[in-house]
Amino acid sequence: DGGITQSPKYLFRKEGQNVTLSCEQNLNHDAMYWYRQDPGQGLRLIYYSQIVNDFQKGDIAEGYSVSREKKESFPLTVTSAQKNPTAFYLCASSGHGYDTDTQYFGPGTRLTVL
């Protein structure tokens, strides 16, 4: 089955720690995205990558970092510089054939800071 996987489903972090969220897709999509979701605020874009070895900051990139070494993978690191990291994180991908604008989402990772 083609799709997007995110791991872990739940993640707990102590203050001052960096943590990395995994996102993998086997849809052969070129573009990948990371969003943060907080109650009542919809989704906000953290980073996006339209091609391997290239990525751009979204609207709320401070305190986060990413890499795109493989087409299938787009891991997100939440650094200790992110002051309020507790949230639900969603990964998405798009871009195959003629339908390059439709984003498909993974199941999400819920990060809680202890």
Next chain:
Amino acid sequence: AQSVTQPDIHITVSEGASLELRCNYSYGATPYLFWYVQSPGQGLQLLLKYFSGDTLVQGIKGFEAEFKRSQSSFNLRKPSVHWSDAAEYFCAVVGGYNKLIFGAGTRLAVHP
């Protein structure tokens, strides 16, 4: 700047009743519009999308949406709601560089 407004934060309907969720967008060119649904603790599932052509778009699970350029709206409808439709619904528009701009969402509750 591009934006999406979903005026209703919460909506409650009875099972079997009709449903309309409102979405208004602000975008200079012809918009690419989407509706997604999210069950608690889950990712977003695409319901339907509008790129061009027929302004009435059919989606999955019996949903449809109508694009009205004159009103800058893309409202989601369903003629008869089922209890399993209880979820949060997001409207979105494609901004620059294929970035999606989301509304804040509408949470739907369904009474038996």
